[in-house]
Amino acid sequence: MSIIITLDIMLAxxxxxxxxxxxxxxxxxxxxxxxxxxxxxxxxxxxxxKICEALDCKPGDILDYxxxxxx
Numbered sequence: 001m002s003i004i005i006t007l008d009i010m011l012a013x014x015x016x017x018x019x020x021x022x023x024x025x026x027x028x029x030x031x032x033x034x035x036x037x038x039x040x041x042x043x044x045x046x047x048x049x050k051i052c053e054a055l056d057c058k059p060g061d062i063l064d065y066x067x068x069x070x071x
């Protein structure tokens with residue numbers, strides 16, 4: 001099972017810089033970068049809510065699921 005983070009796509013669609021999103025959400029740019037690259041084990045719902053609020057989107061717009069081969 002793979003969860004794909006498509007946050008970069010939403011940032012581009014909204015013409016928002018990652019720095020501005022990090023500031024709005026209240027997290028460091030480094031932590032946002034880790035989230036964007038999928039190098040985190042989890043994300044708090046409160047953080048996800050703030051991201052969705054800032055980007056005017058739903059969680060499904062920035063998170064995707066891809067099945068592993070053979071499943």
